[in-house]
Amino acid sequence: TPIVEVDHLSKRYGSGTFALNDVSLNINEGEILALLGPNGAGKTTLISTICGLVSPSSGTVRVGGHDIRKDWRAARRLIGLVPQEIALEPFEKVIDCVRFTRGLYGEAPDDAYLEEVLRSLALWDKRDARTRELSGGMKRRVLIAKALSHRPKVLFLDEPTAGVDVALRREMWLVVDELRKRGVTIILTTHYLEEAEEMADRIGVINKGQLMLVKPTAELMGEFGKKQ
Ligand code: ADP
Ligand code: ADP
Numbered sequence: 569t570p571i572v573e574v575d576h577l578s579k580r581y582g583s584g585t586f587a588l589n590d591v592s593l594n595i596n597e598g599e600i601l602a603l604l605g606p607n608g609a610g611k612t613t614l615i616s617t618i619c620g621l622v623s624p625s626s627g628t629v630r631v632g633g634h635d636i637r638k639d640w641r642a643a644r645r646l647i648g649l650v651p652q653e654i655a656l657e658p659f660e661k662v663i664d665c666v667r668f669t670r671g672l673y674g675e676a677p678d679d680a681y682l683e684e685v686l687r688s689l690a691l692w693d694k695r696d697a698r699t700r701e702l703s704g705g706m707k708r709r710v711l712i713a714k715a716l717s718h719r720p721k722v723l724f725l726d727e728p729t730a731g732v733d734v735a736l737r738r739e740m741w742l743v744v745d746e747l748r749k750r751g752v753t754i755i756l757t758t759h760y761l762e763e764a765e766e767m768a769d770r771i772g773v774i775n776k777g778q779l780m781l782v783k784p785t786a787e788l789m790g791e792f793g794k795k796q
Contacts, residue, residue: 569633571595571646571721572618577627579613579777588611588624589777597721600624600744600754601782602768610777611757612652615724618755619649632721635778648720650711650735651729658700662691664740666698678748685716689777707741712743716752723747725756729763741766743777765789 574597579588587610595601603611612716616622618629620636620643624732629636661695686692689709694702699710702767708728715723727742729737760765764771765785772782777796781788 571597571632572755573628574627575629575630577614577617577629578625579610579617579622580625586763586777588623589618591627591774591777591779593772593779594654595722595755597753598751599770600748600756601770601772602764602785603681603755603757603774604611604759605757605761605774606651606742609774611774612726613772613777615649615726615755615757619647619724620644621649645718646721648718648723650708650715650725650728652730656699656707656710659698661696661698662686662702662713663695666713669714673718675718676760678794682717683721685713687751689743695716705736708732708736708740709743712747718747722753722755725754727757727759727780729758729760737763745775761792762780 574591574593577588577591578586580586588610591614596670603614603759605611606724611620612664617624617630623637631643632646636643663682663686667677670677670682683692683725686695691706691709691713694706696774698772702710729740732740741763744756756767768785770784773780
């Protein structure tokens with residue numbers, strides 16, 4: 569069964585237009601799905617609703633079989649989220665920062681897992697550095713390490729390459745590729761087709777709150793007349 573099940577999800581903020589309009593979608597374990605769409609399409613709303621941070625106007629979300637509204641605690645444990653706007657504590661050491669987040673989930677410390685996460689993100693050598701000493705790319709990787717700290721089953725990355733230069737975008741693609749090899753399930757948002765193509769197994773195109781289509785990357789790129 570899919571790890572994430574989104575069923576007829578709609579969201580209207582106040583009396584405005586629908587930010588999400590009847591979205592249904594399943595995500596399988598080990599899969600990397602990119603939600604592709606222009607600014608204002610509803611990508612952040614979709615991710616925030618799946619993670620239980622925004623309440624839907626109608627529809628349901630299940631994560632690992634747990635209803636995100638009715639069984640929030642159980643569902644939330646399975647989710648790691650890297651939101652768009654998030655800051656690190658500048659004077660905190662990398663390793664403490666990740667430990668702290670794990671603690672927020674009430675998980676017992678697990679230094680072996682912590683090391684594994686930091687190594688997989690090429691941060692092990694920087695574990696005792698203060699976050700303010702890190703480069704932009706490293707900071708982003710620390711945010712991912714924090715999101716992975718409680719060993720979630722699904723990782724959400726909201727615009728992981730927003731506002732970064734080309735070199736950093738490529739670095740992020742490599743990070744995602746490394747996580748893929750480790751079997752992490754990832755849902756990310758982007759407004760670059762090239763980026764979705766590079767990272768994802770499947771691409772969902774979202775526009776004006778509607779999920780226009782969801783297709784395997786190779787199939788979708790074939791339709792654009794490119795070789796995959
Ligand atoms: P994207 O992530 O694709 O840029 P968003 O999910 O942020 O899209 O936004 C979808 C639509 O919902 C936009 O029209 C946006 O203005 C609106 N919206 C997003 N968040 C809020 C909010 N908190 N209150 C009111 N409208 C919102
Ligand atoms: P969650 O994954 O549940 O969203 P966060 O780690 O994003 O948790 O942060 C929850 C709260 O703890 C926020 O108020 C944030 O400012 C604070 N916080 C997060 N990480 C640290 C840290 N390393 N040191 C101190 N405070 C932190």
